[in-house]
Amino acid sequence: MSYHTDYLYWKFIHSMIVDGYRIMHLAEDQQEVWLENIVHKQFPLIRVKRKDIDWSNWLRSDMKQTILQADKIRKMYFRNKFQVLNIYFTSLPPVDSYEPYVNRPVQIENVKTKMYSILFDESHLQDSVQFVTKIIGQNPFGQIKEDYSDYEVGALKSLISQETIAAEKREKQLFNRTKPFFTYFLLVAITFVFILLEMNGGSTNPYVLLYFGAKYNPAILDGEWWRFFTPMFLHIGFLHLFMNGLSLYYLGTAVESIFGRLRFLIIYLFSGFFGTLASFIFSSHLSAGASGAIFGLFGALLYFGIEHKHTFFRTIGPNILALIGVNVVIGFAVPSIDISGHMGGMIGGFLAAGILGLPDTKKRYRMYYLLLTVVITAIALYYGYQFPNI
Secondary structure: OOOHHHHHHHHHHHHHHHOOOEEEEEOOOOOEEEEEOOOOOOOOEEEEEEOOOOOHHHHHHHHHHHHHHHHHHHHHOOOOOEEEEEEEEEOOOOOOOOHHHOOEEEEOOOOOEEEEEEEEEHHHHHHHHHHHHHHHOOOOOOOOOOOOOHHHHHHHHHHHHHHHHHHHHHHHHHHOOOOOOHHHHHHHHHHHHHHHHHHOOOOOOHHHHHHHOOEOHHHHHOOOHHHHOHHHHOOOOHHHHHHHHHHHHHHHHHHHHHHOHHHHHHHHHHHHHHHHHHHHHHOOOOEOOOHHHHHHHHHHHHHHHHHOHHHHHHOOHHHHHHHHHHHHHHHHHOOOOOHHHHHHHHHHHHHHHHHHOOOOOOOOOHHHHHHHHHHHHHHHHHHHHHOOOO
16 A cells, blocks of 8 residues: 555645644544644645545535635634635546646635645656645655655654644743733732822822822923833722723733743833833823833733744734724824823833843844834933923
8 A cells, every 4th residue: 555645745744834834723534734824925824635536526616615714714814815725635636627726826706815726646746746846935845755654654743743742832831931920019019009099189189199100291300200100000090990900910911921020020110111201202291000011011012923923923913913903093082091101101112022032032133122222212301301291
């Protein structure tokens, strides 16, 4: 019994995994595999099918179901356009005419996903290898022998399994570097300060807020520089505290688990400072709240997305981008929200994350982030003090 086609089927899958793809679905009989690499420009999705195809009717029907399934995945990733590579590994081609359906792009009406189907025909091995190589830009098979044993196929499947498990383990470690501590500490801190405000006249009383360190431009201009930091610990009313506390809990635990405790604390505090600085420049109103620091956590996650694009867009990325979009729209729509503080905080969080970097990663571009941060901060402070918004 020959295992030649089976080996090439698994060899292709293994080559794609080495190239950065990840198995997102493996059929129970292992004769169908879906691979994804959401940052791949040409084919973010590859579907591989092992079947000895007898008739072209089955091929046509399967192609339609495949492109519809791929379009569902496109919608899941919020992509406007999507192109999927669909490869059939077969020992012999269908007995009837199949050429109009394969080796060319296919698209269904009212479906935004485009599919390129290839029939890898073992009876025309060299032509099939050359065509696949042309489409994906590399030869995924290497040196091909005349035949392969069941043992070799099993060894290749075992290797794929080991590499997949190792990749999943590395990915989990990205999100679980440490257990959160400072997130809970900050939640306790802002709750304690809120109680102090309520005990001393109320958290909605502007005089109480001013006394405890809310952002007030004339006071900052008079030398009370600490007001760049203290507002992130103050909240105006219970609803303000509750919403920011809830956001801090979910975003804070995620960012602290990814970046580590000390990096998280620095990112949070610097984001709060940068948010207040932006508010100092663009808003003359008395303000307080941890929103700038919390938006800085969004900025830190965006930096994570740059460093780990594939993991980001496949896991938390779409939700994070959607949350940022919704919050920005609300910020511009509701006049009472200090949108400049929010945007400043997000920029600050991104810059701070760039300076600190992720744990156990190369120190790429950190000096550039540091230089950019120093320049922006210096210009912002100069502008805020020389052209005060009061």
